[in-house]
Amino acid sequence: ELPDTTLSISINARQVNLSQDVNLQVDFHNPSDVPKTIQANLACSFIFYTGVRASHLKYHNFTITVPATQMKSEMVKITADEYMPYLGTQRCLHFVVTGQTEDESVTALKVLELQIPTLTVTLSGLPQVQQDMFANVTFTNPFNFALKACRLAMEGAGLMSEKTHFYEVIEPQASISWTESFNPRLDGKRCIVAVMDCSNLCEVRGVACVNITP
Numbered sequence: 001e002l003p004d005t006t007l008s009i010s011i012n013a014r015q016v017n018l019s020q021d022v023n024l025q026v027d028f029h030n031p032s033d034v035p036k037t038i039q040a041n042l043a044c045s046f047i048f049y050t051g052v053r054a055s056h057l058k059y060h061n062f063t064i065t066v067p068a069t070q071m072k073s074e075m076v077k078i079t080a081d082e083y084m085p086y087l088g089t090q091r092c093l094h095f096v097v098t099g100q101t102e103d104e105s106v107t108a109l110k111v112l113e114l115q116i117p118t119l120t121v122t123l124s125g126l127p128q129v130q131q132d133m134f135a136n137v138t139f140t141n142p143f144n145f146a147l148k149a150c151r152l153a154m155e156g157a158g159l160m161s162e163k164t165h166f167y168e169v170i171e172p173q174a175s176i177s178w179t180e181s182f183n184p185r186l187d188g189k190r191c192i193v194a195v196m197d198c199s200n201l202c203e204v205r206g207v208a209c210v211n212i213t214p
């Protein structure tokens with residue numbers, strides 16, 4: 001028979017924006033009446049939205065002793081400098097903590113999605129078929145690094161065929177604004193979607209919807 005597991009692990013982390021440090025708190029709970037000494041390992045990696053692991057970022061091995069009927073924590077920091085070089089289309093950090101005592105083994109998992117900025121899309125003009133309308137896309141670079149080789153595109157089914165605009169560099173805290181005119185071809189609820197891809201940041205998105213009358 002397998003022994004009852006008395007030890008448990010929980011991983012806690014506050015939501016952070018892309019380019020900020022990630023602070024993890026790993027809590028070890030020991031409800032038994034004897035102290036537990038745990039050989040622990042934390043592995044951090046990027047994963048795609050499909051769940052496929054992209055690349056390992058960090059391993060952290062440590063030993064922690066948890067008194068009887070108590071909880072003890074280990075703090076681990078993943079700095080932006082550690083994960084930013086591996087950034088691609090991945091947005092999620094995957095953490096696995098394993099703990100091993102003399103008589104039991106436990107594991108905890110956590111996925112943390114890094115928050116990215118969005119594009120602001122606004123529509124103006126008469127929302128009617130074949131009438132002049134305008135779509136405006138704005139964005140301010142919130143990072144402390146420049147965005148490079150940026151391709152900004154917008155389109156909308158029944159509203160606008162794809163339009164593109166290129167920016168060689170968007171400096172930190174710099175803003176861009178781009179306006180395109182269009183004539184709605186179809187009535188009903190329609191949306192303009194804008195997407196920006198840069199060499200060092202992918203899939204920044206924004207959307208605006210409008211009801212077009214016949």
